[in-house]
Amino acid sequence: MTTLAGDTTKQGPETALYMGFVQAAVYNAVVGIEGRYAPYRFHARAPRGASAQAAAVAAAHKVLVTYSPYAQATLDTARAASLAQIPDGKAKTRGISFGTHAAEHLVKLRAHDGRNAAIEFTQPPAPGVWRPTPPGMAPMVHPWMGFVTPLLVHRASQFAPPDPPALASARSTRDFAEVKAVGSASSTVRTPAQTDTARFYSGNGVVQFNAALRDQVAVRHLDIVEAARMFAAIDMSLGDAVITVWYAKYRHGYWRPITAINLADTDGNPATIPDPSWVPLFPSPAYPEYPSGYVSLAAVASHGLAEVLGTRHLRLTLISTAVPGVTRQYDSGRELRSDVVDARMWLGIHFRFADTAASDLGVRLADWTVDHYFQPVR
Numbered sequence: 001m002t003t004l005a006g007d008t009t010k011q012g013p014e015t016a017l018y019m020g021f022v023q024a025a026v027y028n029a030v031v032g033i034e035g036r037y038a039p040y041r042f043h044a045r046a047p048r049g050a051s052a053q054a055a056a057v058a059a060a061h062k063v064l065v066t067y068s069p070y071a072q073a074t075l076d077t078a079r080a081a082s083l084a085q086i087p088d089g090k091a092k093t094r095g096i097s098f099g100t101h102a103a104e105h106l107v108k109l110r111a112h113d114g115r116n117a118a119i120e121f122t123q124p125p126a127p128g129v130w131r132p133t134p135p136g137m138a139p140m141v142h143p144w145m146g147f148v149t150p151l152l153v154h155r156a157s158q159f160a161p162p163d164p165p166a167l168a169s170a171r172s173t174r175d176f177a178e179v180k181a182v183g184s185a186s187s188t189v190r191t192p193a194q195t196d197t198a199r200f201y202s203g204n205g206v207v208q209f210n211a212a213l214r215d216q217v218a219v220r221h222l223d224i225v226e227a228a229r230m231f232a233a234i235d236m237s238l239g240d241a242v243i244t245v246w247y248a249k250y251r252h253g254y255w256r257p258i259t260a261i262n263l264a265d266t267d268g269n270p271a272t273i274p275d276p277s278w279v280p281l282f283p284s285p286a287y288p289e290y291p292s293g294y295v296s297l298a299a300v301a302s303h304g305l306a307e308v309l310g311t312r313h314l315r316l317t318l319i320s321t322a323v324p325g326v327t328r329q330y331d332s333g334r335e336l337r338s339d340v341v342d343a344r345m346w347l348g349i350h351f352r353f354a355d356t357a358a359s360d361l362g363v364r365l366a367d368w369t370v371d372h373y374f375q376p377v378r
Contacts, residue, residue, distance in 0.1 A: 280348025
């Protein structure tokens with residue numbers, strides 16, 4: 001996670017995709033030796049007696065140095081330190097070889113998958129259509145992300161959200177009024193507790209939810225097989241959620257609240273009143289509004305974890321990259337999703353309908369991926 005989050009050649013949504021690559025390779029390396037669960041598009045036989053620990057180290061290292069070569073020296077040091085904890089011998093050697101093979105297979109699978117394709121967001125500005133927002137006025141980040149081949153689902157549109165409501169609809173009018181009132185930087189109706197929740201969920205969601213997964217390994221005393229399965233199921237699903245959300249963002253190209261509120265006199269809705277000076281609590285990210293990527297990550301992580309572990313009692317501890325040193329605990333995935341839906345609206349960067357659509361998308365996607373992959377074998 002440190003390697004990917006620190007890679008300056010990659011931006012926000014890419015982190016989830018590459019974390020999915022890492023965990024897919026580690027999962028294949030581990031279950032290819034230990035069994036218990038079906039591997040992911042990988043049919044190699046592990047040599048007898050190979051070390052699953054050594055295989056996991058080698059697989060993670062190989063994927064990371066392939067996609068984040070800037071960290072080669074640091075990763076080499078980490079690899080050596082990890083392998084030093086495993087006794088030398090045939091088991092270690094065979095594990096390293098098998099883990100490297102699992103990683104090379106994953107890298108081959110992901111070749112020519114659509115990453116970094118020359119795709120641009122070209123919808124001309126119009127009522128309801130996204131355009132760059134202040135203060136950065138940056139173009140859409142990674143329009144190509146919505147056209148990358150998913151890891152698990154069949155296609156980016158498989159769990160696409162419904163169309164956003166019409167600008168003059170009652171739903172749009174209601175959600176417009178709500179974010180205008182409580183999502184403003186100068187809001188007088190947003191409570192201090194709501195502001196704290198909003199800021200807690202304004203950082204890097206991939207880092208946040210992977211920290212929670214690492215804590216789950218300790219809290220639940222997971223062995224290497226169960227841990228590898230959990231990380232793969234959640235991180236690969238997170239990668240697919242980002243692809244799904246980016247496809248929808250590109251397709252719908254829906255404007256951010258700041259644009260909708262500043263230009264409300266152009267939307268054809270007499271019930272929306274413009275405020276040219278309105279700004280959100282948090283700067284709007286540089287991509288269309290509908291649906292919310294962060295909420296989809298929270299939904300996948302919480303619902304997917306419940307499905308993988310077979311429990312509704314999550315015992316989740318979350319950190320925040322935006323508010324260091326502060327943690328929040330959740331036992332219910334529904335409660336977590338509700339907080340994140342609210343938070344992204346209280347930040348002033350999403351309408352509620354975009355958050356609820358993303359939450360539903362994430363739950364449905366996680367249901368499907370866990371049902372179709374990572375299944376027990378005899």
